[in-house]
Amino acid sequence: MKTTQGGNTVKAVKLYEPGNLKVEQVDSPSIDSEEVLIQVKAVGICGSDIPRALVKGAYYQGLTLGHEFAGIIVECGQDTEGWKVGDRVTIAPLVPCMECDYCKIGKYGLCDNYNYYGSRTDGAMAKYIKVHKNNLLKLPDTVSYEAGAMVDPAANAVHGLWRGDLKPGDTVVVIGLGAIGLFAVQYAREMGAAEVIAIDVFEEKLQVAKLLGADRVINSKEADPIIELESTKVNLVLDTSGSPTAQNQAVSMTGKLGSVVFLGISNKELTLSAKSVDRLLRYEIGIRGSWNSFSDPFPGEEWSFTIECMAKGRIQTDPIVSHRFKIDETPDVFEKIKNKDIVFNKILIFPEE
Ligand SMILES: [Zn+2]
Ligand SMILES: [Zn+2]
Incomplete structure:
Protein backbone atom coordinates (compact mmCIF):
# COMPACT_ATOMS: atom_id res chain seq x y z
CA MET A 1 0.00 0.00 0.00
CA VAL A 151 6.14 4.84 29.03
CA ASP A 152 8.97 2.51 27.94
CA PRO A 153 11.48 3.40 30.71
CA ALA A 154 8.61 3.48 33.22
CA ALA A 155 7.51 -0.03 32.16
CA ASN A 156 11.12 -1.18 32.64
CA ALA A 157 10.98 0.10 36.22
CA VAL A 158 7.69 -1.71 36.83
CA HIS A 159 9.09 -4.96 35.41
CA GLY A 160 12.16 -4.68 37.67
CA LEU A 161 10.06 -4.13 40.79
CA TRP A 162 7.84 -7.08 39.88
CA ARG A 163 10.94 -9.23 39.32
CA GLY A 164 11.75 -8.43 42.95
CA ASP A 165 8.24 -9.48 44.10
CA LEU A 166 7.54 -6.15 45.76
CA LYS A 167 4.79 -6.55 48.37
CA PRO A 168 2.72 -3.86 50.09
CA GLY A 169 4.51 -2.73 53.24
CA ASP A 170 7.98 -3.46 51.87
CA THR A 171 10.99 -1.23 52.35
CA VAL A 172 12.47 -0.66 48.91
CA VAL A 173 15.85 0.79 47.95
CA VAL A 174 16.41 2.15 44.45
CA ILE A 175 20.05 2.65 43.44
CA GLY A 176 20.72 4.90 40.45
CA LEU A 177 18.35 7.77 39.70
CA GLY A 178 18.23 7.97 35.94
CA ALA A 179 14.81 7.87 34.32
CA ILE A 180 14.20 4.20 35.22
CA GLY A 181 15.32 4.76 38.81
CA LEU A 182 13.12 7.83 39.24
CA PHE A 183 10.16 5.91 37.86
CA ALA A 184 10.99 3.00 40.18
CA VAL A 185 10.85 5.36 43.18
CA GLN A 186 7.33 6.40 42.18
CA TYR A 187 6.01 2.98 41.13
CA ALA A 188 7.35 1.34 44.30
CA ARG A 189 5.16 3.75 46.23
CA GLU A 190 2.21 3.01 43.89
CA MET A 191 2.65 -0.71 44.56
CA GLY A 192 2.35 -0.12 48.29
CA ALA A 193 5.94 0.14 49.52
CA ALA A 194 5.98 1.50 53.08
CA GLU A 195 9.32 3.21 52.66
CA VAL A 196 11.27 4.10 49.51
CA ILE A 197 14.96 4.96 49.83
CA ALA A 198 16.82 6.45 46.86
CA ILE A 199 20.59 6.33 46.35
CA ASP A 200 22.77 8.16 43.82
CA VAL A 201 26.02 10.10 43.64
CA PHE A 202 24.49 13.28 42.18
CA GLU A 203 22.82 15.68 44.61
CA GLU A 204 20.52 17.05 41.83
CA LYS A 205 19.13 13.60 41.16
CA LEU A 206 18.58 12.95 44.87
CA GLN A 207 16.59 16.18 45.07
CA VAL A 208 14.38 15.06 42.17
CA ALA A 209 13.84 11.69 43.91
CA LYS A 210 12.72 13.56 47.03
CA LEU A 211 10.34 15.66 44.99
CA LEU A 212 8.93 12.46 43.49
CA GLY A 213 8.24 10.93 46.89
CA ALA A 214 11.39 9.17 48.12
CA ASP A 215 11.21 8.99 51.93
CA ARG A 216 14.97 9.01 52.33
CA VAL A 217 17.85 9.80 50.02
CA ILE A 218 21.49 8.82 50.43
CA ASN A 219 24.39 10.33 48.53
CA SER A 220 26.69 7.31 48.26
CA LYS A 221 29.63 9.58 47.46
CA GLU A 222 29.32 11.18 50.88
CA ALA A 223 28.04 8.36 53.07
CA ASP A 224 28.36 4.59 53.02
CA PRO A 225 24.83 3.35 52.27
CA ILE A 226 25.52 0.02 54.03
CA ILE A 227 26.21 1.86 57.29
CA GLU A 228 23.32 4.28 56.71
CA LEU A 229 20.92 1.36 56.32
CA GLU A 230 22.34 -0.83 59.09
CA SER A 231 19.22 -0.58 61.22
CA THR A 232 16.72 -0.69 58.33
CA LYS A 233 15.19 -4.00 57.25
CA VAL A 234 15.31 -3.75 53.48
CA ASN A 235 13.07 -6.14 51.52
CA LEU A 236 14.04 -5.20 47.99
CA VAL A 237 16.96 -3.42 46.36
CA LEU A 238 16.65 -2.47 42.70
CA ASP A 239 19.95 -1.48 41.13
CA THR A 240 19.55 0.56 37.96
CA SER A 241 23.11 1.91 38.00
CA GLY A 242 24.95 -1.18 36.77
CA SER A 243 27.92 -0.13 38.89
CA PRO A 244 29.75 -3.13 40.43
CA THR A 245 30.28 -1.12 43.63
CA ALA A 246 26.54 -0.52 43.88
CA GLN A 247 25.75 -4.15 43.04
CA ASN A 248 27.97 -5.34 45.88
CA GLN A 249 26.47 -2.78 48.26
CA ALA A 250 23.00 -3.89 47.21
CA VAL A 251 23.64 -7.39 48.57
CA SER A 252 25.11 -5.99 51.79
CA MET A 253 22.10 -3.77 52.49
CA THR A 254 19.39 -6.37 51.86
CA GLY A 255 17.57 -7.88 54.83
CA LYS A 256 16.63 -11.48 55.62
CA LEU A 257 14.72 -13.20 52.79
CA GLY A 258 15.07 -10.02 50.75
CA SER A 259 15.61 -9.65 47.01
CA VAL A 260 18.20 -7.87 44.94
CA VAL A 261 17.33 -7.06 41.33
CA PHE A 262 20.06 -6.08 38.87
CA LEU A 263 18.50 -4.01 36.10
CA GLY A 264 21.24 -1.52 35.17
CA ILE A 265 23.46 -2.74 32.34
CA SER A 266 27.03 -3.21 33.53
CA ASN A 267 29.19 -5.26 31.13
CA LYS A 268 31.74 -5.43 33.95
CA GLU A 269 32.96 -8.07 36.35
CA LEU A 270 31.39 -8.19 39.76
CA THR A 271 33.29 -9.08 42.92
CA LEU A 272 31.22 -9.59 46.04
CA SER A 273 32.92 -8.80 49.34
CA ALA A 274 33.29 -11.57 51.92
CA LYS A 275 30.64 -9.77 53.96
CA SER A 276 28.20 -9.72 51.05
CA VAL A 277 28.71 -13.40 50.28
CA ASP A 278 28.19 -14.33 53.93
CA ARG A 279 25.04 -12.23 54.07
CA LEU A 280 23.72 -13.71 50.81
CA LEU A 281 23.84 -17.19 52.37
CA ARG A 282 22.79 -16.44 55.93
CA TYR A 283 19.96 -14.11 54.96
CA GLU A 284 18.81 -16.31 52.08
CA ILE A 285 18.88 -13.34 49.74
CA GLY A 286 17.75 -13.83 46.15
CA ILE A 287 19.57 -12.07 43.30
CA ARG A 288 17.71 -11.72 40.03
CA GLY A 289 18.30 -10.11 36.70
CA SER A 290 15.71 -7.94 35.03
CA TRP A 291 15.60 -7.48 31.28
CA ASN A 292 13.26 -5.13 29.48
CA SER A 293 9.57 -4.94 30.29
CA PHE A 294 7.47 -7.66 28.68
CA SER A 295 5.04 -10.31 29.89
CA ASP A 296 1.95 -12.17 28.73
CA PRO A 297 -0.30 -11.12 26.99
CA PHE A 298 2.07 -9.04 24.85
CA PRO A 299 3.32 -6.46 25.62
CA GLY A 300 2.24 -7.13 29.20
CA GLU A 301 0.67 -5.57 32.24
CA GLU A 302 3.85 -3.55 32.78
CA TRP A 303 2.65 -1.33 29.92
CA SER A 304 -1.03 -1.06 30.83
CA PHE A 305 -0.27 -0.44 34.52
CA THR A 306 2.30 2.22 33.58
CA ILE A 307 -0.11 4.08 31.31
CA GLU A 308 -3.00 3.75 33.78
CA CYS A 309 -0.94 5.30 36.60
CA MET A 310 0.16 8.14 34.31
CA ALA A 311 -3.42 8.74 33.19
CA LYS A 312 -4.60 8.99 36.80
CA GLY A 313 -1.86 11.51 37.54
CA ARG A 314 -0.27 9.13 40.05
CA ILE A 315 3.13 9.28 38.35
CA GLN A 316 5.03 12.42 37.41
ZN1 LIG B 1 14.80 2.08 25.87
ZN1 LIG C 1 10.62 -15.58 20.36
Whole structure:
Protein backbone atom coordinates (compact mmCIF):
# COMPACT_ATOMS: atom_id res chain seq x y z
CA MET A 1 0.00 0.00 0.00
CA LYS A 2 1.35 3.37 -0.99
CA THR A 3 1.26 5.99 1.71
CA THR A 4 -0.43 9.30 1.06
CA GLN A 5 2.57 10.88 2.80
CA GLY A 6 4.82 9.23 0.20
CA GLY A 7 6.80 11.48 -2.05
CA ASN A 8 7.48 13.87 0.80
CA THR A 9 10.94 13.80 2.23
CA VAL A 10 11.26 14.12 5.97
CA LYS A 11 14.07 14.43 8.48
CA ALA A 12 15.45 11.36 10.24
CA VAL A 13 18.43 10.71 12.53
CA LYS A 14 20.52 8.04 10.82
CA LEU A 15 23.26 6.01 12.50
CA TYR A 16 26.26 4.60 10.65
CA GLU A 17 29.57 3.64 12.30
CA PRO A 18 29.93 4.29 16.04
CA GLY A 19 29.67 8.04 16.64
CA ASN A 20 28.59 8.77 13.07
CA LEU A 21 25.07 10.19 13.32
CA LYS A 22 23.50 12.31 10.62
CA VAL A 23 20.23 14.13 10.23
CA GLU A 24 19.15 13.30 6.68
CA GLN A 25 16.21 13.96 4.39
CA VAL A 26 14.61 10.59 3.68
CA ASP A 27 11.45 9.36 1.98
CA SER A 28 8.46 9.08 4.26
CA PRO A 29 7.95 5.35 5.06
CA SER A 30 5.36 3.34 3.11
CA ILE A 31 3.11 1.21 5.30
CA ASP A 32 1.85 -2.29 4.62
CA SER A 33 -1.65 -3.54 5.40
CA GLU A 34 -1.00 -4.33 9.09
CA GLU A 35 0.96 -1.15 9.81
CA VAL A 36 0.12 2.42 10.70
CA LEU A 37 2.09 5.58 10.01
CA ILE A 38 2.73 7.66 13.11
CA GLN A 39 3.76 11.29 13.19
CA VAL A 40 6.28 11.44 16.02
CA LYS A 41 5.58 14.18 18.58
CA ALA A 42 8.32 13.44 21.13
CA VAL A 43 11.09 10.82 21.26
CA GLY A 44 13.47 10.11 24.12
CA ILE A 45 17.13 9.15 24.12
CA CYS A 46 17.24 5.80 25.93
CA GLY A 47 20.24 4.68 27.98
CA SER A 48 20.61 1.89 25.42
CA ASP A 49 20.81 4.40 22.53
CA ILE A 50 24.07 5.78 23.93
CA PRO A 51 26.27 2.65 23.52
CA ARG A 52 24.33 1.86 20.34
CA ALA A 53 25.21 5.24 18.82
CA LEU A 54 28.68 5.71 20.28
CA VAL A 55 30.21 2.25 20.75
CA LYS A 56 28.44 -0.53 18.87
CA GLY A 57 27.25 1.36 15.80
CA ALA A 58 24.17 0.60 13.74
CA TYR A 59 22.71 -2.90 13.29
CA TYR A 60 22.66 -1.89 9.62
CA GLN A 61 24.10 1.23 8.01
CA GLY A 62 21.64 4.10 8.04
CA LEU A 63 19.41 2.84 10.85
CA THR A 64 16.96 5.43 12.16
CA LEU A 65 17.43 5.54 15.94
CA GLY A 66 14.74 5.95 18.60
CA HIS A 67 12.29 3.60 20.30
CA GLU A 68 10.83 5.61 23.20
CA PHE A 69 8.27 7.93 21.67
CA ALA A 70 4.68 9.04 21.32
CA GLY A 71 2.78 10.45 18.39
CA ILE A 72 -0.43 10.53 16.40
CA ILE A 73 -1.60 8.08 13.75
CA VAL A 74 -1.76 9.80 10.35
CA GLU A 75 -2.46 6.76 8.18
CA CYS A 76 -3.76 3.21 8.71
CA GLY A 77 -3.19 0.07 6.63
CA GLN A 78 -6.34 -1.80 5.60
CA ASP A 79 -5.93 -4.55 8.24
CA THR A 80 -5.52 -2.37 11.30
CA GLU A 81 -8.99 -2.67 12.77
CA GLY A 82 -9.42 -0.81 16.04
CA TRP A 83 -7.01 1.96 15.08
CA LYS A 84 -7.79 5.19 13.29
CA VAL A 85 -6.20 8.37 12.04
CA GLY A 86 -5.97 10.81 14.94
CA ASP A 87 -5.34 8.17 17.64
CA ARG A 88 -2.65 9.25 20.10
CA VAL A 89 -0.26 6.35 20.67
CA THR A 90 3.01 5.08 21.99
CA ILE A 91 4.51 1.69 21.17
CA ALA A 92 6.12 -1.33 22.75
CA PRO A 93 9.29 -1.46 20.60
CA LEU A 94 9.95 -5.22 20.76
CA VAL A 95 8.75 -7.46 17.94
CA PRO A 96 8.98 -10.99 19.37
CA CYS A 97 9.05 -14.01 17.04
CA MET A 98 6.11 -15.67 18.88
CA GLU A 99 7.63 -19.08 18.03
CA CYS A 100 10.67 -19.65 20.26
CA ASP A 101 10.52 -21.45 23.64
CA TYR A 102 10.42 -18.15 25.54
CA CYS A 103 7.73 -16.54 23.42
CA LYS A 104 5.66 -19.71 23.87
CA ILE A 105 5.69 -19.17 27.65
CA GLY A 106 5.03 -15.44 27.35
CA LYS A 107 8.57 -14.32 28.24
CA TYR A 108 8.78 -12.09 25.19
CA GLY A 109 11.69 -10.05 26.54
CA LEU A 110 13.82 -13.21 26.31
CA CYS A 111 12.88 -13.98 22.69
CA ASP A 112 15.63 -15.77 20.74
CA ASN A 113 14.79 -14.12 17.44
CA TYR A 114 13.31 -10.68 17.90
CA ASN A 115 13.10 -7.47 15.97
CA TYR A 116 13.24 -4.06 17.65
CA TYR A 117 12.17 -0.60 16.52
CA GLY A 118 15.06 1.86 16.61
CA SER A 119 17.65 -0.88 16.95
CA ARG A 120 17.06 -3.59 14.35
CA THR A 121 14.53 -1.75 12.22
CA ASP A 122 13.96 1.97 11.67
CA GLY A 123 12.90 3.92 14.73
CA ALA A 124 11.30 7.17 15.77
CA MET A 125 13.94 9.89 15.59
CA ALA A 126 12.17 11.07 12.46
CA LYS A 127 9.02 12.90 11.50
CA TYR A 128 7.26 9.62 10.71
CA ILE A 129 7.65 5.98 11.73
CA LYS A 130 5.71 2.97 10.47
CA VAL A 131 4.70 0.49 13.16
CA HIS A 132 2.89 -2.86 13.20
CA LYS A 133 -0.56 -2.77 14.81
CA ASN A 134 0.48 -5.35 17.46
CA ASN A 135 2.95 -2.86 18.94
CA LEU A 136 0.54 0.04 19.36
CA LEU A 137 -0.66 1.31 22.73
CA LYS A 138 -3.34 3.94 23.01
CA LEU A 139 -2.61 7.02 25.09
CA PRO A 140 -5.49 8.39 27.16
CA ASP A 141 -6.11 12.12 26.65
CA THR A 142 -4.66 12.84 30.08
CA VAL A 143 -1.25 11.40 29.11
CA SER A 144 0.83 13.99 27.23
CA TYR A 145 3.06 13.10 24.30
CA GLU A 146 6.09 13.76 26.49
CA ALA A 147 4.80 11.35 29.13
CA GLY A 148 3.90 8.89 26.36
CA ALA A 149 7.53 8.97 25.23
CA MET A 150 8.51 7.80 28.73
CA VAL A 151 6.14 4.84 29.03
CA ASP A 152 8.97 2.51 27.94
CA PRO A 153 11.48 3.40 30.71
CA ALA A 154 8.61 3.48 33.22
CA ALA A 155 7.51 -0.03 32.16
CA ASN A 156 11.12 -1.18 32.64
CA ALA A 157 10.98 0.10 36.22
CA VAL A 158 7.69 -1.71 36.83
CA HIS A 159 9.09 -4.96 35.41
CA GLY A 160 12.16 -4.68 37.67
CA LEU A 161 10.06 -4.13 40.79
CA TRP A 162 7.84 -7.08 39.88
CA ARG A 163 10.94 -9.23 39.32
CA GLY A 164 11.75 -8.43 42.95
CA ASP A 165 8.24 -9.48 44.10
CA LEU A 166 7.54 -6.15 45.76
CA LYS A 167 4.79 -6.55 48.37
CA PRO A 168 2.72 -3.86 50.09
CA GLY A 169 4.51 -2.73 53.24
CA ASP A 170 7.98 -3.46 51.87
CA THR A 171 10.99 -1.23 52.35
CA VAL A 172 12.47 -0.66 48.91
CA VAL A 173 15.85 0.79 47.95
CA VAL A 174 16.41 2.15 44.45
CA ILE A 175 20.05 2.65 43.44
CA GLY A 176 20.72 4.90 40.45
CA LEU A 177 18.35 7.77 39.70
CA GLY A 178 18.23 7.97 35.94
CA ALA A 179 14.81 7.87 34.32
CA ILE A 180 14.20 4.20 35.22
CA GLY A 181 15.32 4.76 38.81
CA LEU A 182 13.12 7.83 39.24
CA PHE A 183 10.16 5.91 37.86
CA ALA A 184 10.99 3.00 40.18
CA VAL A 185 10.85 5.36 43.18
CA GLN A 186 7.33 6.40 42.18
CA TYR A 187 6.01 2.98 41.13
CA ALA A 188 7.35 1.34 44.30
CA ARG A 189 5.16 3.75 46.23
CA GLU A 190 2.21 3.01 43.89
CA MET A 191 2.65 -0.71 44.56
CA GLY A 192 2.35 -0.12 48.29
CA ALA A 193 5.94 0.14 49.52
CA ALA A 194 5.98 1.50 53.08
CA GLU A 195 9.32 3.21 52.66
CA VAL A 196 11.27 4.10 49.51
CA ILE A 197 14.96 4.96 49.83
CA ALA A 198 16.82 6.45 46.86
CA ILE A 199 20.59 6.33 46.35
CA ASP A 200 22.77 8.16 43.82
CA VAL A 201 26.02 10.10 43.64
CA PHE A 202 24.49 13.28 42.18
CA GLU A 203 22.82 15.68 44.61
CA GLU A 204 20.52 17.05 41.83
CA LYS A 205 19.13 13.60 41.16
CA LEU A 206 18.58 12.95 44.87
CA GLN A 207 16.59 16.18 45.07
CA VAL A 208 14.38 15.06 42.17
CA ALA A 209 13.84 11.69 43.91
CA LYS A 210 12.72 13.56 47.03
CA LEU A 211 10.34 15.66 44.99
CA LEU A 212 8.93 12.46 43.49
CA GLY A 213 8.24 10.93 46.89
CA ALA A 214 11.39 9.17 48.12
CA ASP A 215 11.21 8.99 51.93
CA ARG A 216 14.97 9.01 52.33
CA VAL A 217 17.85 9.80 50.02
CA ILE A 218 21.49 8.82 50.43
CA ASN A 219 24.39 10.33 48.53
CA SER A 220 26.69 7.31 48.26
CA LYS A 221 29.63 9.58 47.46
CA GLU A 222 29.32 11.18 50.88
CA ALA A 223 28.04 8.36 53.07
CA ASP A 224 28.36 4.59 53.02
CA PRO A 225 24.83 3.35 52.27
CA ILE A 226 25.52 0.02 54.03
CA ILE A 227 26.21 1.86 57.29
CA GLU A 228 23.32 4.28 56.71
CA LEU A 229 20.92 1.36 56.32
CA GLU A 230 22.34 -0.83 59.09
CA SER A 231 19.22 -0.58 61.22
CA THR A 232 16.72 -0.69 58.33
CA LYS A 233 15.19 -4.00 57.25
CA VAL A 234 15.31 -3.75 53.48
CA ASN A 235 13.07 -6.14 51.52
CA LEU A 236 14.04 -5.20 47.99
CA VAL A 237 16.96 -3.42 46.36
CA LEU A 238 16.65 -2.47 42.70
CA ASP A 239 19.95 -1.48 41.13
CA THR A 240 19.55 0.56 37.96
CA SER A 241 23.11 1.91 38.00
CA GLY A 242 24.95 -1.18 36.77
CA SER A 243 27.92 -0.13 38.89
CA PRO A 244 29.75 -3.13 40.43
CA THR A 245 30.28 -1.12 43.63
CA ALA A 246 26.54 -0.52 43.88
CA GLN A 247 25.75 -4.15 43.04
CA ASN A 248 27.97 -5.34 45.88
CA GLN A 249 26.47 -2.78 48.26
CA ALA A 250 23.00 -3.89 47.21
CA VAL A 251 23.64 -7.39 48.57
CA SER A 252 25.11 -5.99 51.79
CA MET A 253 22.10 -3.77 52.49
CA THR A 254 19.39 -6.37 51.86
CA GLY A 255 17.57 -7.88 54.83
CA LYS A 256 16.63 -11.48 55.62
CA LEU A 257 14.72 -13.20 52.79
CA GLY A 258 15.07 -10.02 50.75
CA SER A 259 15.61 -9.65 47.01
CA VAL A 260 18.20 -7.87 44.94
CA VAL A 261 17.33 -7.06 41.33
CA PHE A 262 20.06 -6.08 38.87
CA LEU A 263 18.50 -4.01 36.10
CA GLY A 264 21.24 -1.52 35.17
CA ILE A 265 23.46 -2.74 32.34
CA SER A 266 27.03 -3.21 33.53
CA ASN A 267 29.19 -5.26 31.13
CA LYS A 268 31.74 -5.43 33.95
CA GLU A 269 32.96 -8.07 36.35
CA LEU A 270 31.39 -8.19 39.76
CA THR A 271 33.29 -9.08 42.92
CA LEU A 272 31.22 -9.59 46.04
CA SER A 273 32.92 -8.80 49.34
CA ALA A 274 33.29 -11.57 51.92
CA LYS A 275 30.64 -9.77 53.96
CA SER A 276 28.20 -9.72 51.05
CA VAL A 277 28.71 -13.40 50.28
CA ASP A 278 28.19 -14.33 53.93
CA ARG A 279 25.04 -12.23 54.07
CA LEU A 280 23.72 -13.71 50.81
CA LEU A 281 23.84 -17.19 52.37
CA ARG A 282 22.79 -16.44 55.93
CA TYR A 283 19.96 -14.11 54.96
CA GLU A 284 18.81 -16.31 52.08
CA ILE A 285 18.88 -13.34 49.74
CA GLY A 286 17.75 -13.83 46.15
CA ILE A 287 19.57 -12.07 43.30
CA ARG A 288 17.71 -11.72 40.03
CA GLY A 289 18.30 -10.11 36.70
CA SER A 290 15.71 -7.94 35.03
CA TRP A 291 15.60 -7.48 31.28
CA ASN A 292 13.26 -5.13 29.48
CA SER A 293 9.57 -4.94 30.29
CA PHE A 294 7.47 -7.66 28.68
CA SER A 295 5.04 -10.31 29.89
CA ASP A 296 1.95 -12.17 28.73
CA PRO A 297 -0.30 -11.12 26.99
CA PHE A 298 2.07 -9.04 24.85
CA PRO A 299 3.32 -6.46 25.62
CA GLY A 300 2.24 -7.13 29.20
CA GLU A 301 0.67 -5.57 32.24
CA GLU A 302 3.85 -3.55 32.78
CA TRP A 303 2.65 -1.33 29.92
CA SER A 304 -1.03 -1.06 30.83
CA PHE A 305 -0.27 -0.44 34.52
CA THR A 306 2.30 2.22 33.58
CA ILE A 307 -0.11 4.08 31.31
CA GLU A 308 -3.00 3.75 33.78
CA CYS A 309 -0.94 5.30 36.60
CA MET A 310 0.16 8.14 34.31
CA ALA A 311 -3.42 8.74 33.19
CA LYS A 312 -4.60 8.99 36.80
CA GLY A 313 -1.86 11.51 37.54
CA ARG A 314 -0.27 9.13 40.05
CA ILE A 315 3.13 9.28 38.35
CA GLN A 316 5.03 12.42 37.41
CA THR A 317 7.13 12.60 34.29
CA ASP A 318 8.04 16.28 33.97
CA PRO A 319 10.74 16.37 36.69
CA ILE A 320 12.49 13.47 34.92
CA VAL A 321 13.03 15.46 31.70
CA SER A 322 16.33 17.33 31.84
CA HIS A 323 16.64 18.56 28.24
CA ARG A 324 14.52 19.16 25.14
CA PHE A 325 16.10 19.46 21.68
CA LYS A 326 15.11 19.82 18.04
CA ILE A 327 15.87 16.89 15.74
CA ASP A 328 18.71 18.81 14.00
CA GLU A 329 20.56 19.03 17.31
CA THR A 330 20.62 15.26 17.88
CA PRO A 331 24.16 14.51 16.58
CA ASP A 332 25.51 17.36 18.76
CA VAL A 333 23.68 15.99 21.79
CA PHE A 334 25.32 12.58 21.35
CA GLU A 335 28.69 14.32 20.91
CA LYS A 336 28.12 16.13 24.22
CA ILE A 337 27.18 12.86 25.91
CA LYS A 338 30.34 11.27 24.52
CA ASN A 339 32.52 14.11 25.82
CA LYS A 340 30.65 14.18 29.16
CA ASP A 341 29.78 17.83 28.50
CA ILE A 342 26.23 17.33 29.69
CA VAL A 343 24.72 16.10 32.97
CA PHE A 344 21.37 14.75 31.94
CA ASN A 345 18.38 12.71 32.81
CA LYS A 346 15.71 12.06 30.17
CA ILE A 347 16.52 13.93 26.97
CA LEU A 348 13.59 14.44 24.60
CA ILE A 349 13.86 15.20 20.89
CA PHE A 350 11.09 16.93 18.94
CA PRO A 351 11.02 16.00 15.25
CA GLU A 352 8.47 18.62 14.19
CA GLU A 353 9.78 21.71 12.45
ZN1 LIG B 1 14.80 2.08 25.87
ZN1 LIG C 1 10.62 -15.58 20.36
